[in-house]
Amino acid sequence: MRLSMYLSREEERMLSGELGGAVAKAVEVLVRVGEALGADRLIEISHAHVSGVSYFNIGDFGLEFIEDLQKIGARFSVFTTANPYSALVNYGDTSFKEEIYVKQLKIVDTLRKMGARSFTCTPYYVRKPSVGEHLAWAESSAVLYANSVLGAATNRETGPIALLSGICGRTYFGEAHRGVPAEVEFVVEVEKPEDPSEAGAYGLLAGEFVGESVPVVRGLSNYPEYFLKEFLAAFATYSPTYLAILEGVTPNYSRVDTSRAEKIVFSRSEISKAYSDIGSCSSPLYLVGCPHLSLDELSYVLSKVGSVKRGEFWITVGESVSRHLDIEYVRSLKILPGSCAVITRLDLLGVDCVITDSAKALVYLPKLAGVKAYLVKRDALLKMVTSSE
């Protein structure tokens, strides 16, 4: 193999197979990918986060890739978390074919055997990285959160790359690892979101507007973290970039030169378009937890929902969060730890439409879950769930 990338002595040893076939394969792939993308070296990481866990997404071939690695002795050498799996629950009396359960559990089981600690799309609730820490995360909303809120550094990895990074503890030294850029092309200002769903609606507008460019975002400096989470998750659905510099939030935000940037202001009237009439959704599934709720959010939601009066209410959270709760199982209220409804083929369960407070879910539910989706504010959703009307 002809390589031009600089490797440390340790990495040379890994590549030569001294630490086993899986590590060698992982380093080889990272070097090849890094070189192709212009990186001149690898960088050690402290936390990998794997995406591509849902059987509906990765299918038999993804399962095979993971199993092949496990067969040659792959183990995660650094702290590794993974994205949620599909929601393996009934809807009413409908359930999935057995094959789907078996294959999905096989994926989860194989990743656990390799050392995956927890399944969630919010790995920062499991282990919060510190400023400047190098990561290899593949879930787009988590990538944006790590870089923009926590000031950590991660490429926006693809699923297999994060998996291999967890095995060898390295990723390629891409742009994200160089810190905040010196200058930006756009400054995006948002006008007072009143709840997390509105922050998400602004995220969609901002992400679509800036495209591949890293922007500075104004107007989110005095908000709880879950507003930022919803904004960034939605932002990442439309923008392929790895960072949105949040004024007053992102460490070192003040070093960025915005003097030549184009400024755009999104006002409250513009986000109202995201909230369409839910009149045609007569028998909905209610969903919160995209991205997964924090413990505080979950406590809040549960305090507002006594009993579910209409339809089913699903709450998706990380496994680590659900561990803190003494959950009483209620037929229509489902707290789904480690699961994601958006990457679950809800149409196969007979779901027709979903009412959610997540702007990210609003975009992805029709594409990935095969159902119509409607956005409402969080408190409004909780009121709908509990009212008998």
Next chain:
Amino acid sequence: MSEIDLYVVNSTGSELKICGELLVYNRLLSPLGDIDTSTGRLRSGGRVSSKIVAAKGFTGSTVGPYVLYSLVKKGLAPRALIVEQIDVNSVTSAVISSVPLFRVGELSPLEKLYSEGVRYVCIEDSRLRPRGILVAIEGIDGAGKTTIAKYLFEILKKCGFRAIYTYEPYYNSIRAIFESRTMKLTPEAEALLMVADRYSHFNWVVREELKAGSVVILDRYKYSTVAYQGAVGLSVDWLREVQKYLPEPDIGIYLDIDPEEGLKRKAGNSARVLTYFEDLERLRKARKIYLDMVARGEMTLVDASLKPSEILEKIVDLIEEKLKLDLRECAL
């Protein structure tokens, strides 16, 4: 002749020389949405398996790289990928699946080649060039060579391939010498005249078409001289020796027929009769030499007593198998 420069992005060692059928997808390829992993076919039509697939670039999700990996596992992978834009998806796909990946400055020259019917190409030294295909149809008189060669030509045209049909002896001046009998010919002189015709024909007609990327269908080639002049007693080794600078065809087909049956067919066809050769005993000897060449692996025997459609089916299968061309579906 058009050569296109490529840049190696993912090298697997096998890219030193890669030949295969070109497929140009003039958009961004979203592996999950655009490729059926159970068949290796594009949802918009055509197969990616065994081909050199050129696209604008890759798009789509985390899942994309697993699609190519799966195709490799199933033996349905492309031979190489060429993209105009490099991104993390195309690179990850190629690397985890060990498929050679190249970047090209612009896709449009490839699109042009493809639209001109150039299908078979080779990548060598980071350069892509059209690589024509030489198909030789051989057999004794009455085997049906001309009929089959012309049908094959029609099929290839229908499938979008740049193709030509040509025959030997090619030059009228050479034919005239045989037919006028003003020059007294020895068997050696006959052989050398045939070979002279063939070298010139190959150099001025066939080679140019091959360079441009055509499928050249030859109605008789160097094996005819070996068989026919060998049948009148010339040394087969000498007949090979004087033709050693002519390349082997990619596909050599010997249409086998019983000489009597061949002569019977020929009697009903007065066109292009070189009466001189049509002597049963000589045809028997020629057939024997042809069968020897088949036994040596120089040509593939196809039973010429079959119906033309059956013969063509066998030839199409042979081309598919040997060169991995995607022909059967559009041809038959």
